[in-house]
Amino acid sequence: MSAERLTGLSVSRGIACAEIFRFDRQEPTAPENTVCEAAAEEELARARRAEAAARGELERRIAALDADKTENAALFRAHLEILDDPYMREQVDAGILAGKSCETSIWDAYAEILAVLENTDDPVFRERAADMKDVRGRLLRCAAGRPEADLSALDRPVILVARELAPSDTACLPREYVMGIATEAGGATSHTAILARSCGIAAVLGVEGLMESAVDGRFAIVDAMAGEVILEPSETERAEYERKRDEWRSQHESDQRYLSRRAVTRDGVEILTEVNLGSVADARSQAAKAADGAGLVRTEFLYMQSRSLPDEQTQYEAYAGILKEFGSRPVILRTLDIGGDKSLSYMELPREDNPFLGLRALRLCFSNEELLRTQLRAAYRASVHGDLWIMFPMVSSIQEFRKAKQLCRQVQQELETEKTAFRSDVKLGIMIEIPSIALAADLAAEETDFASIGTNDLCQYTCAADRTNPAVEPYYRADNPGFLRLIRHVADCYLAAGKPLGVCGEMASDPTMAPILVGLGIRCLSVNAASLGQMRRVLSERSVSDMRAEAEALLRE
């Protein structure tokens, strides 16, 4: 029998070879049984017992998550509210009194609401429908007296295979036994992806057809370098991947040793190497502890992981948490960057023909100023805990920066009036990701305290190639000489003004492109946490003069 190869999205690098552990959460189906009226009392009692058991499970989850200080207890609180909804209980009881079994009554009561929720395109409704199904599944399982499937019982090395992992599943994951993770659902910013990265578990998500093909207990390989899952490989393939895995491990271990050093080139120039953060947990990783700073805090995580707009206090706690972890090292907080390819399930954004050229990021915040004001208040309040820099995304002209700065002044005045402590020396800067501001970088360098080049967007706007459209991928090139010249121009302007400039796009984490950036005059790179060790090694092995020559050559190609 030959191996089957499935592809997906690599979200946490590494290679894992082990047997499959299928984690199936059974989707319940409509029960068939009905009961005669004489047994109604007993059925009502069963319904109450199922509710009590389900409530107990949810309460234990909430208590465990609260103790762990993770943000996901909100999910289980929402489930608890559905479970205790007076209307749902009424409907279940009415069904039983009309002669249905406990199971059928539960099924029908939820089906009625699901029919309404599933009959729309609204993502909020779909999310709530998923919650309703989750609670119904829990109730039916409790009614049958079956315990909750639990990963904590794992006792051997496995590759965890699932349709999707819920936060409740990963909360009790035995990390020493999970070598790799493969799921059908999930993307780079999913809960599973973040967990896999922070634990260094090889993970490939979004694998179509996985559950159909993966057999429990059979051998498999998760190649999270190539984004592949290989089911039942041949002896030769298995040996080949085990060799690759060992090679990767030893390379990775030697890169990790660079974490304790700074990035100094052969000719003695120090390059600041910072990390990009996508959560408070990211700030506690080994790489974050070793980094020269946090060059980009993607504050969207607070908005995307939540089920409603995060309030000021929630944001304050998250920012303060990150600042405390970094101590005296700078932390660059990017204000909310949604729109384009990022959306929020609970907030309707206008539909646009060209979302990347539309009302996104700072523009969206200007059209809904309270969004930004709440975020700035939280940030300024948190500023007393460390060295905070605030950065505005999607700036196309200096006027937009002035407007944002004005809003910062208002927030500072408010806090002063309220006698709330904040630091008045918070640096204010911009992302340079739109060609118009890159071309006017001399003006930007004069007024801003700092800037960071967002290469992902700057490249797509400069080359006019949508980075999410595979058909134009050949035109989206980080080595396009026009694009590289633009970066050099920005670097020259900020150097002349004596203001800090970094690069925080994917290009900074790419071991072949980062040296080019240094060659163009960049002295600060903010990279993905997983790349920090490798980046410090790559830069330490070269000299600035070599990197400059390499960049010069590309500018003329």
Added chain:
Amino acid sequence: MKTKEVTIINPTGLHARPASDFVKKAASFRSAVRVKNLTSAQEVNAKSIVLLLTLALSQGTKIAITAEGEDEAEAVESLAALIEGGFGEC
């Protein structure tokens, strides 16, 4: 019986946390409380989070809050104030 009409002003509407805050408040009164979506004319029990969600109350929607019982005046006033306060989102 007391009734009051209000407009939802918070950006995320009556979903998620705001919906949950609203239902908790409604459940704290002895009176029967109902909410009507004045656009669709649908009306439901305000103490049920599930039914409230099916009303699809987004920012800008006008609703009528009705209460009947011993604390009906207080129920209507405090629930209307909650909606008008924007749930701390604005």
